[in-house]
Amino acid sequence: MTELNITEKTSSCGCGAAHDALPELDARQIPHAVRHAAIHGVVDALAPGAAVILVAPHDPLPLLAQIEQRHGSDITVEYVQRGPQAWKLKLERV
Numbered sequence: 001m002t003e004l005n006i007t008e009k010t011s012s013c014g015c016g017a018a019h020d021a022l023p024e025l026d027a028r029q030i031p032h033a034v035r036h037a038a039i040h041g042v043v044d045a046l047a048p049g050a051a052v053i054l055v056a057p058h059d060p061l062p063l064l065a066q067i068e069q070r071h072g073s074d075i076t077v078e079y080v081q082r083g084p085q086a087w088k089l090k091l092e093r094v
Contacts, residue, residue, distance in 0.1 A: 039054065
């Protein structure tokens with residue numbers, strides 16, 4: 001059984017204190033057969049104002065089209081990293 005890899009990352013803004021960053025969902029660890037369903041479950045569960053960083057093995061354009069179809073403008077997408085080993089996207093419920 002493969003375990004979903006959602007980790008909390010911490011970062012520092014330079015003020016000397018550590019701040020909690022967004023949770024990260026590494027889709028590369030999810031079996032391909034259930035990957036989109038698992039990601040949709042996470043996106044569906046986002047509360048207003050909440051966000052997650054999605055880590056994908058490629059630019060997830062088909063998935064983004066599905067998210068837009070399901071949620072319209074309720075979910076915003078911001079690329080944090082564009083390859084070559086991983087694409088990181090911030091998905092936020094507005």
